[in-house]
Amino acid sequence: MDILTLLPFIVLIGAMFLMTRSAKKKQAAAAQMRNDMQPGTGVRTIGGMYATVKEVHDDTVLLEVAPGVHAIYAKNSIGAVLDDAEYNRIVHGDDEELDADGTVVPDDASSLTGESDAGKADVAKIDLGKDESADAETKDAAVKDVKDAKGDGKADGEPDAK
Numbered sequence: 001m002d003i004l005t006l007l008p009f010i011v012l013i014g015a016m017f018l019m020t021r022s023a024k025k026k027q028a029a030a031a032q033m034r035n036d037m038q039p040g041t042g043v044r045t046i047g048g049m050y051a052t053v054k055e056v057h058d059d060t061v062l063l064e065v066a067p068g069v070h071a072i073y074a075k076n077s078i079g080a081v082l083d084d085a086e087y088n089r090i091v092h093g094d095d096e097e098l099d100a101d102g103t104v105v106p107d108d109a110s111s112l113t114g115e116s117d118a119g120k121a122d123v124a125k126i127d128l129g130k131d132e133s134a135d136a137e138t139k140d141a142a143v144k145d146v147k148d149a150k151g152d153g154k155a156d157g158e159p160d161a162k
Helices: 003-035 084-091 096-101 117-121 132-150
Strands: 042-045 050-056 060-066 069-074 078-082
Touching: 003 078, 042 060, 042 084, 050 084, 078 084
Parallel strands: none
Antiparallel strands: 042 050, 042 078, 050 060, 060 069
């Protein structure tokens, strides 16, 4: 056999070997992460729930999902072990960077427009209430349209002549 005919098979086998090798490395890293869990650390499950580790067993972990609420999960269901700063930022909303800058985001966007209360008083208010005369004209037009559609009291299928 010629080496050129075997070359595609060799390349394919080499690519498969490299892919399985990288997948095994990722699995080993995930297993090591799960084995390094300690009580008190924050974790994220593969379902997206954040919790605190209370106890670590061989195949399971006891998680505190809310104060006083405990649940037992399989170790394989832990998606990530978080450091304390990241866990507090996500779960409790603690953001050390904002505290250092002193930047505060307002709850109301009106403070961002630059208008003061005095400027708001100058704006004429628009009356959005209904006008009685326009409402009466609209009703009369609607009644006329209904009468025209009925054909002056004729039922469906009757001829125009009486």
